[in-house]
Amino acid sequence: MAVAWLALATPPTIDTSEEKPGGDTTVFEEGLNAFSFPAANLDEEGRTNFAIGNSFFRRNWVEAPSSTSARDGLGPHFIARSCGGCHVQDGRGAPPNTFKNGITAEQPIGLLFRLSVLDAQGAPQHEPTYGEQFTNSAVQDVRPEGKVRIRYTELPGQFADGTRYSLRQPHYRFTDLGYGPMQPGTLVSPRIAPQMPGVGLIDAITEADILANVQQQAGRSDGIHGMANRVFNPFAGKDVVGRFGWKANTGSLAHQSAAAFNGDIGITSEKFPREDCTPKQKDCAAAPRGGEKGGSEIDNATLKKVIQYQATLAVPARRGYDNVDVRRGQALFAQAQCAVCHRPSHTTGASAFPSLRGQKITPYTDLLLHDMGKGLADGRPDGLANGQQWRTPPLWGIGLIPDVNNHSFLLHDGRARNTLEAILWHGGEADAARQEVLKMPKADRDALVKFVNSL
Structure with a gap:
């Protein structure tokens, strides 16, 4: 099939609107700050709120008690001191x-x-000694939960044309455990922090649109059958379709943000009022809390500004979207059925932010869970997701990660060192697509990668 594309006189045409993946919010920026601009159509008030939210997103939180009660309450256990520490x-x-x-x-x-x-x-329950999430840092007088050790083994393979490749398989171990051993059989799921631009637009995709993807795939004969996760969203007060997180385990940007403040930085809020201190972590439970008069460590008004900042981060424009190789790579992407799960376009619906409403966007995701095979499995259920299912991640911005973050590590745990390795890790429902890529000659593989990296 790949050879047929090489014989085409002209590559298939594409929708020129794809140059602007975020619709009217798109900015034409590259380089180190490519992910950090406000939506192009944001009004003056929105830009002011963007700047305020940015300050709380980037600045470090400090230990309590502190003279700055607006930013104290770090920990007791934490991974990073700010949102920007991970992102x-x-x-x-x-x-x-x-x-x-x-x-x-x-x-x-x-x-x-x-x-x-x-x-x-x-049914999955939190690990009794270390809780829902392992944290390797702590405030003074509190023990860190321990250290993470990672090693990799190389898995060699080759394409049909004889070209060799190698994938790296991660292995994880926890050492220097502060509160004794973990329960035998503990399930561990690594999760990398994804790039932020476009999250507000993802939040504005309607549930009906996401569920339509389920129906469209249900009748397929090739085994590609995505499913929606359903999770309790504390901000909506009900079960909703999950859309954020590597297993679509949070139901809105507000839900994702407040949960990350709590789990990653140790900052409480109205919807997440408790620290994750287990009964064996008595020093954690006894540590001072931040905020004023025993209230939340981040108040609703500040959290709202942080959410608005994230929601209105602009998606950068595509580079070379009309390049002949990029266009041919897009045709190969569709031919290999990659575009079934990485659905190119959506139109946003309602949003608290007017600039995000009614935008035709091209995030390249169906926001559904798919079985990705044993090679990528973490074995850990999460809501309706089983241990081999992952949410289809949006692809927009993927080609600018090296500019912004000086690396190209992809997939849920960063094991893939580049785009092609990420493709070759696909299994399960995506195994047929992977087999198509393995058959492609180098020119086709290069065009495919060039297309993905243009997004």
Whole structure:
């Protein structure tokens, strides 16, 4: 099939509106700050709120008690001191990349680890000693939960034309445990911090649009059958379709943001009022709390500004969208059925932010859960998601990650060192697409990668 594309006199045409993946919110920016601009159509008031939210997104929170009660309450356990600590330059996190004797020599920041154990009925529960999330930092007089060690083994393979490649398989271990051993059989799920631009537009996609993807795929004969996760959204006060997180385990940008403040930085809010201190972590429970008069450590007004900042981060325009190789790569992307899960376009619906409403956008995601095979499995259920399912991640901005964050590590744990490796890790429902790529000659592979990196 790949050879047929090489024989085409002219590549298929594309919709020129794809140059602006965020619709009217799109900005024409590249380089280090490409992910950090406000939506192009944001009004003056919106830009003022954007700047205020940005300050709380980037600045470090401090330990309590502090003279600055608006920013105290860090921890007791935490991964980062700010949102920007994981999402550097509003970009993508990465696993540690320095090694000693084959093991990572640094502690991860933009890579977190969810923990759970299965009860007698097979339902996931928080690990009894270390809770829902492993944290490797702590405030004074509180023990860190421990350290993360990562090593990789190389898995060699080759394309049909004989070209060799190698994929790296991660292995995780927890050491220097502060509160004793974990329960045997603990399930561990690594999660990298994704790039931020466009999250407000994703939030504005209607549930009906997401569920339509389920119906469209239900009748397929090739085994590509995505499903929606359903989660309780504390801001809506009800179960909703999940859309954020690597397993679509949060139901809105507000839900995702407040949960991350709580789990990653240790900052409480109205909807997440408790620290994740387990019964064995008595020093954690006894640590001072921030905020005023025992209230939330981040108040509703400040949290709202942070959410608005994230929601109105602009998606950068595509580069070379009309390049002949990019256009041919897009045709190959569709031919290999990649565009079934990575659905190109949506139109946004209602939003608290007028600039995001009614925008034709091209995030390249169906926001559904798909079985990605044993190679990528974490074995950990999350809502309706099983241990082999992952949400289809949006692809927009992927080609600018090296400019913004000086790396190209992809997938949910950063194991893929580049776009092609990420494709080759696809299995399960995407295995047929992977097989098509393995058959492609180098010119086609290069065109495919060039297209993805133009997004």
